[in-house]
Amino acid sequence: MTLGRQGSDAGKSPKAYLCARKPRKRMILRQEIAPLLKNPPVGTTVTVMGWVRAWRGNRFMVLNDGSGPETLQVVVDADQFPEEIIRSIGFHACVGATGTLAESQGSGQTVELIASSIQIFGKADLSKYPLQAKAQSMEFLRENAQFRMRTNTFSAVFRIRHAVAYAINKYFHDRGFYYLHTPIITGNDAEGAGEMFRVTTLDPINPPLDEAGKVDYREDFFGKATNLTVSGQLQAEIGALALGKVYTFGPTFRAENSNTSRHLAEFWMIEPEIAFADIENDMDLAEDFVKYLINFCLDNYLPDLEFLDERIQQAEKNLKAELRRPMGLIEMLRFVVQGDFERITYTEAVELILASTPYKKKKFQFPVAWGSDLQAEHERWLVEQHFKKPVIVRNYPKDIKAFYMRLNDDGKTVAAMDILFPYIGEVIGGSQREEREEVLRARMQEMGVHEEELAWYLQLRTFGGAPHAGFGLGFERIVLFITGMGNIRDVIPFPRAPKTADF
């Protein structure tokens, strides 16, 4: 039995993963299909276990066990097995098969398993089972999330999701960062990143009231009003100003009524925070980091990416040429990691948009002016039409950015940066943090952030402060980009969004 496959663990002896004791008699022993097919031991007896992807001609059973996108065709001589066994084989039934691995007589695969014994683990009654052996809509599969990982598309998506998560931890670990767990329940109401979910144990029908007749949170579990976190950044800064380089990687919650294919109410976010760093260091780290994640998937999960690439091309075959993606998935991923991201200032971005053809032809719906935020249509023009590659925009007007971002010498802009990707828009938002106590205090006042709530945050500047910077990467957004999926709800196993909390 082997764990791990194309990753850095591949090639190690399978024994390394088993405990030292000898296999017991009743222990289930199987070989996983993806590693088996890398170097197929033709002529030997093997046992595989998985779910039936296709059952053709009462003779050919195609198995997949999730170890990769690869399938193994099992040849079943119906006369050699009881009818009950044969009748139990069907789409997405769970089956084990033992037999001899042989060169395939057919043309769709190189090897196949000639079954000598078959074990039915779980039948799937096709008159009731919702999925079919054909292309199904993403929406339908989302409603049947208990089964969707058995499909080619979603098993590939979730293997890639794993790969990205692993690569994140590996990247930071290899570079001396420490993984910091910031709180999921927070008493800060000043994180400044949108609407929050209230966490309470008070009776919602009959809550305790204070003298003013308002809900008395002094009687709540934590003795104060608490919420689910919208960001671990402020706490990560504590870590950076002690451990030097830290990152967080955990769930984040935003109670915004966002109905788009790029937003979730519960998503995972990576927030590195580094001491002794300015906005330039921050951009260098962010660019190197996302390129690493993409390269890791290209190097270790290419079969899954190839499947997803093929799937997108099939889906877009019937679209008009101008609606199709200009590049295939893998082609685009290679393109992104090969070149430098374009780096421009907000001011330059505004100038470029004002000089653009769509602006002159009044194709943009929203006005463009220095001081207002770039609209999605402007960002898309910059990334997809003008530069045709990822773009980092930095030095935004201070009035449209958060209080903790470092004020530039011009007094008008802050050292903030957004990385914009084709198709998915903003994938990273970051900044150099304001380390000058008096400037920070003034900014908090300006933005209406109460000092007393963030006294500890200000103290990081009073005592042993340092220039520092960091950014937030939306985990599902980068998975969305790497898999080429169209909706962020399809790259998280159990999506949470407005009116959506099934499973």
Place this chain on the structure above:
RNA sequence: GCCUCAGUAGCUCAGUCGGUUAGAGCGGCGGACUGUUAAUCCGUAGGUCGAAGGUUCGAGCCCUUCCUGAGGCGCCA
């Protein structure tokens, strides 16, 4: 939260100008076949047309409200 589109069989969809008994492909079920590649062939069952209300002699189709989904926008990662 806003705009647009959609909701008809298990799935994907067609349904003309409001008119008799609502259709197809796939899937299911029954059978045939057995070196297939989403196998193929024959047969067959399956619908409260998203919900409620309204207009009309008559509504899948028109009107109102609501629910759900998709795409776009805003908020952001």
